[in-house]
Amino acid sequence: MVPEVVSKDMYAYLKRNTRLVLSVESEEGGQEHGDATEPEPSSGTKHKQAKKKATQAAISSFVVSAHPTQNQKSGKSVAAMFCKTPEEVVADRHKNKTTQSTLEACTKKGKEAKQIVNDHVADFLYENKIPLHVVNSRSWEVMLESIGQFGPGYRGPSYHDVRVPWLDRAVDRxxxxxxxxxxxxxxxxxxxxxxxxxxxxxxxxxxxxxxxxxxxxxxxxxxxxxxxxxxxxxxxxxxxxxxxxxxxxxxxxxxxxxxxxxxxxxxxxxxxxxxxxxxCAAHCLDLLLEDIGKIKEFNDCITMAKRVSRFLYKHGRLHSLMREKLGGDLVRPGITRFATSFLTLASMQKHKNGLRSLFICDEWQHSKFSTSQEGTQAENIVLSVGFWQNLENCLRASQPLLIALRIADGDETPAAPEIMAAMGKARDTIQEALKGKPRLLKEVLARFDKRWDQQMKQPLYGAALFLNPGKFFSIREKDKKQAGILRSMFNDVMWKMISDEEEQTKISNQADDYERSEGEAFSKPGAIRDRERKNPILWWGAYGGLAYELQSLAKRIISLCxxxxxxxxxxxxxxxxxxxxxxxxxxxxxxxxxxxxxxxxxxxxxxxIRELGSKGKRSNPLLLEEFTWQNEWVEEESDGDNIWDAVDEALGASQGLRGRNLPRIAAAAGSSSQTQTQTYVRTRKRPRNAAATAQDIREEDDNSPAEDEQEQETARQTNDDEDEGGQESGGRGAAGDEFQLDEDLL
Incomplete structure (x- = not known):
């Protein structure tokens, strides 16, 4: 026999699917009072009255939190005692990744009721132009769960509520x-x-x-x-x-x-x-990328690549055809202007075959764009061997720096123990990749060394690398001189951070044991084995306890951004x-x-990140989460300097998204322009070399005679390098080996 209180509570939960505080005494008292003054109603009327009272009780005595307030009566319902908070429900959902139906889901009305709710949510998002990526937010899940647990009767806030009191409470939380x-x-x-x-x-x-x-x-x-x-x-x-x-x-x-x-x-x-x-190391690396981008060969390559990109994004039909051939967008919007440039070059290298197939397919040959001046230039660029060789050399110089920028710009793991080693690796990689181009290598390394020596060579980076066991001991085996420099940097940092001389001596002795893998703390097989397996912070937490003073200092250095x-x-x-x-x-x-x-x-x-652990996919700090059309690789009139317009995550609710209007914009620009675009029919085979490409670009740019002569010289030099590179390396590039694109950057 189920107790009457429990029976009533279960009935109310199944009817309303919410957490209640039922006042059993008042309901019983009301019933007794009704028996004394009124005749007993029929069974149907009695059922309606009970349902009405239960609904009123649900609205008046709803409890959001698990703890009752002082004004609430007696205990909680069975549902309230076993119901988790919305935050706990969402956390369990992310942790367990279960698809098993819950009790609440089993008591719903069915698919029709859920469809009605879905339609209302969709109407709210679309009508108010809410960016659709909000549905990926954790707070979105918590909000829906909280409203679902509240049940019927929830009234939304007023404009004043969300503007003042709710905002103040959110600040406090x-x-x-x-x-x-x-x-x-x-x-x-x-x-x-x-x-x-x-x-x-x-x-x-x-x-x-x-x-x-x-x-x-x-x-x-x-x-x-x-x-x-x-x-x-x-x-x-x-x-x-x-x-x-x-x-x-x-x-x-x-x-x-x-x-x-x-x-x-x-x-x-x-x-x-x-x-x-x-x-800021990320700012220094961005300036270094800017310096490298100003080198003549690289600047010409970036200019040609921009012409192709702008042409493809300018016309809606070509944009759709490009996405079909490439399987997505060509431009990779980065966090800065120069990161965008080199990431887009990497994207072009990745989709090299797709771009070439676009300009030789039947759709392109039968389109009006193939006979236009811009189309001819774009086709010549994409089908030019010299352009792709210059682009490959540009990536050989920039890709190692992009990898270092990704390390410096990330915030999921501390970057200080890694950045100096990453920059050393980048310099060695550039030197090896461009060894077949000594003049180009000299220019790149000159810019690299200037930025490193004047801005990025910081004592903290050296001290952090010294305390990074995964990197330091391999450096010590290969380069004793570099290991000594790192120890000297650590000493300078230690003397500055620690003022007590006795503690300085103790830390210095413990650092000797660490460097020589001696002592009770650092000579254990587990400590040696886990040098490259564990994060530096975890390694020092696991094995540095017996050298507490050095451990405390190490944690404060290797955890820096x-x-x-x-x-x-x-x-x-x-x-x-x-x-x-x-x-x-x-x-x-x-x-x-x-x-x-x-x-x-x-x-x-x-x-x-903590929930996913080591299985989680790390975000790429170089790329923006949303594609932006306000980009110099998409629009020619964009100045490319307004970074914060590019990282505006409310893009879907602003005037910046003009992708769907691009065909109309292009048509309007064409009809309103005073200078009519010239079209012609080709009567000869178009040249595929860089000289012809530069000639087409000059026809549009209307450069001065001096600039024309300079471009002709560049084109001749490009052709000479192309012929020389083809003889020496079989067309594989300057270094004589095939270039490997790091697709993790994209």
Missing amino acids: TTTLRSKHEQAWKEYGCSIMSDAWTDTRQRHLINFLANSPAGTFFLASVDASIEIASAELLADLLEKQIDSVGREHVVQIVTDNGSNFKAAGRALVKRIPHLFWTP CSASGCERNWSDFAAIHTKKRNRLEHKRLNKLAYVSYNRKMDNRFTN
Whole structure:
């Protein structure tokens, strides 16, 4: 026999599928009162009255959290006691990846009811132009689960609610996430990152973030519009944020290479003796890619590749045909202008056969584009052997740097222990790849060494590499001199970070044991075997316990980042929030929205990474999540400098997405142009060499005589190199071996 209370509770749950607090005494009292004053109703009426009372009780006594408030009566229902919170449900769903039907799913009305809900969700997304990638958000799943657990009768917020009180509560909830970051700051230290940005209202905003192995946390944003962004002002603002985190926890500050940030860094180092200032490695590598892109051969190759790309994206029919031949888009929008250029060149190399087949297929030959001047130029470029050889040489010089940029720009694992080794590997790879082109190799290495010596050769990078067992011991076996330099860099960093002489001596002795694999801590077979198997942080946590002082220092060094890319990702949140239609937001509310958006997004991202573990797929920090049409490889009028328009993740709700209008835009431009595009019928076989390609480009560009002569000389030199390369290496490239494209970059 089922108890009456349990029976009533189960009945109410099956009817309403929600968590309730049932007042059994009041219902019984009401029934007794009804028996005394009113005649007993019929069974049908009695059932309707009970259903009505239960519905009213559901609306008035719904409990969202697992803990009742003081105003609630007695205990919870059976459903409430066994029901998990929405966050727990979503976490279990991600962890277990189960498809087994739940009790709630078994009690639903069926497919028709679910279809109605799906239609309402779709109407909301499409009507309000919500970016469709929000359905991949973890908070989206939690929201749907929470509404489903609430049941019928939920009323949405008002405009004032989401604008003021709800936003304030969201800020308070987000602030609670800081506690786990503070624990990481105490154990591993942290890096303070800063960058500046000017919004659509010409307000000068400065962001401050803290990075540690726990992730990146957005601290604050300052409106410095009425101030001059001098070194003194930046130093004061940075010092204020350092004090809010704790001076003893901050190891370095990372900024871009602007003169004011450099001066601010030098001032802070004087104020705080143990502090380091480090230029953003990603910014330095981007400048290096820019320097290499200015080399004559590479610049010509990039210019030709842009002509092909713009032509294919300019016309809707060609764009569709290209996607059909290549299986997707050709352009790879990167986080910066120059990353986009070299990533797109890599994409062209990957789809080399597809591009060639596009310009020899029947659809192309019978289209009007094949007889146009632009089409002729694009075809000559793609079918030119010299163009592909120059593109391959360009990738030989840039691909190792893109790999280093991917390491520097990532935030899933600390980059400081890897960046110096990655740059050394990049230099060796470039030297080997271009050994057949001594003049070109000399130019590339000159630019490489200048950036490395003047900006990227930092003591912290050397100390972190010394403490990286997976890299240091292999370097020690191959190059004793380099190993000695790394030890010297570690000593300099140790003396700066540790002021106590006795502790310095103890750490130095422990470092001797580490370097020689001696002592009780570092001589064990497991410690030696796991050098290359474990992450440096995990290795020091597992085997450095008996050398506690060195272990504590090592954790604070190898856990550092070497890029301020977190600031750039945060600017994408600012750009998504502060669009042209929402440019009247005051800075205080803008700061709150960005604070909640960035920190919750980063928390969910690292939660997903921890759930997937080693099986998870790592994101590529070089590529944007969304394809953007505001790109100099797509549109000729794009200046390519507005990075934050490119990383605007609210692209689906802005005016930037013009892909579907490209055919109409091209037609309108053609009809309104005063100069009519010339078309002609070919009566001779088109040349396939670089000289003919350069000639076609000159006809359109209308260059000066000096520029024409220079291009002719370049074309002749390209042909000579092409003939020489074909004789020496069989057409395989400058180095005499076949070029291997790293498709992980794409």
